[in-house]
Amino acid sequence: MQTINIPVPSDVKGLIFDMDGTILDSMPLHHDGYNHALARYGIHYPRDIFESRGGIPTRDTMSIIQEDYGIVNFDIERALEDKKAFVERNLERTQMIEPVFEIIKDYHGKLPMAIGTGSNRRVVNELFERFSLGQYIEHVVTATEVTQYKPHPETFLKCAELIGVRPVDCAVFEDGKPGIQAAKAAGMKVVDVTKYL
Structure with missing residues (x-):
């Protein structure tokens, strides 16, 4: 090696x-966490866009995603909690x-x-x-x-x-x-x- x-x-x-x-x-875990949280809105968050926003806190990124995709009735608190819970459940990755x-x-x-x-x-x-x-x-x-x-x-x-x-x-x-x-x-x-x- x-x-x-x-x-x-x-x-x-x-x-x-x-x-x-x-x-x-x-980073792959965080990317999967975003996609898990956004699945209820039918959104797939592309890896290249995710990587370009590395270092930006989740709340800010979720707000940007809401604007980018024009998500109506976006429950940002639920999306944040869903992503956080996914990441915490999968930290062993x-x-x-x-x-x-x-x-x-x-x-x-x-x-x-x-x-x-x-x-x-x-x-x-x-x-x-x-x-x-x-x-x-x-x-x-x-x-x-x-x-x-x-x-x-x-x-x-x-x-x-x-x-x-x-x-x-x-x-x-x-x-x-x-x-x-x-x-x-x-x-x-x-x-x-x-x-x-």
């Missing part, structure tokens, strides 16, 4: 990671993305690290427990703690503040376009992990 090496910029003082699609291979996890293990205790994710705190807590991420990463900023989401830089700026590193001295590991835009807007170095996986 070939080892995949993802480069870490040498001149950084802190590392920030997106979670879904970067540390954890959870989530796998660690090993090349990224290797970076986390290699830099543990060497550089401060944080996770900046568009997921909500409850799901993050469950995944942290399942994968024992807390032993490596202490600081996490979720959609629950911010008012503006990726591609806005607030998530990553809060991460930098929590780890005590200037944004310009941080590297962000991301897989989604909104997250990459957010990291650049924050003035941080960006590693697009999709180029290596």
Whole structure:
């Protein structure tokens, strides 16, 4: 089996990671969760559109879907609950993305690290427990703690503040376009992990 090496910029003082699609291979599960929730409306949410919106919180994405498809009588609260319940019931489908996890293990205790994710705190807590991420990463900023989401830089700026590193001295590991835009807007170095996986 070939080892995949993802480069870490040498001149950084802190590392920030997106979670879904970067540390954890959870994007297929989230995509299936959307389609499960939207099935009652006869909607199939295409994978490419889903991926282009990676990092945007579920509530905002559901609102966009409602507009895109002109769904009448859309019960967003039920759709959100249906998606969340589907994801929580199927968390065992989530796998660690090993090349990224290797970076986390290699830099543990060497550089401060944080996770900046568009997921909500409850799901993050469950995944942290399942994968024992807390032993490596202490600081996490979720959609629950911010008012503006990726591609806005607030998530990553809060991460930098929590780890005590200037944004310009941080590297962000991301897989989604909104997250990459957010990291650049924050003035941080960006590693697009999709180029290596």
